[in-house]
Amino acid sequence: MSTTRPCSPGDRGPEPSGASGVSEGGAPVGGASAGAAVPSVPSEGVQEAPGRQVRRLRLDGESGVVPLARDFARQALYAWGWLPAASADQRAAAEDVLLVVSELVTNACLHAEGPDELFLACDNKVIRVEVSDRGTGQPSPRTPHRAGRPGGHGMFIVQRLCLDWGVVRAPGRAGKTVWAELGAPA
Secondary structure, three states: OOOOOOOOOOOOOOOOOOOOOEOOOOOEOOOOOOOOOOOOOOOOOEEEEOOEEEEEEEOOOOOOHHHHHHHHHHHHHHHOOOOOOOOHHHHHHHHHHHHHHHHHHHHHHHHOOOEEEEEEEEOOOEEEEEEEEOOOOOOOOOOOOOOOOOOOOHHHHHHHHOOEEEEEOOOOOOOEEEEEEEEOOO
């Protein structure tokens, strides 16, 4: 599992311009200037590429961001057909996505001055979760992992549930985007 690779292995390549909330030039997408208030309303399910659907949620300045992000992700999973789940495996896959969203947003709250944006993208094989923040730290699973101790399990959980994950930093801009990819249910 990667903690620094900007995209997952294979032929998926880097995300299209703006996929992590930043254009190729490093400016925020959507016409908003850095620090501008953007309402936390779900964006419409937009297809960027055939079979790929995308949703964004601005979290900057919101309260109760973990349940807000989780509810937003749950709505996306319903819209994309992951829920309601027809089998236990499909239900488990959807719950894994919700848990990863919760862990990444919680980490941004605890270690990075709070999250700026949640980005979700889904195609037929993979769902990608991205959480952008202004923090300077580098997330990583605690080693050694101590299952019996409270706290410190977030990135260990993400690492165990995801196909891959990593961190992207935009040059000349504070903060980072932590991304994780999970496989679609069978």
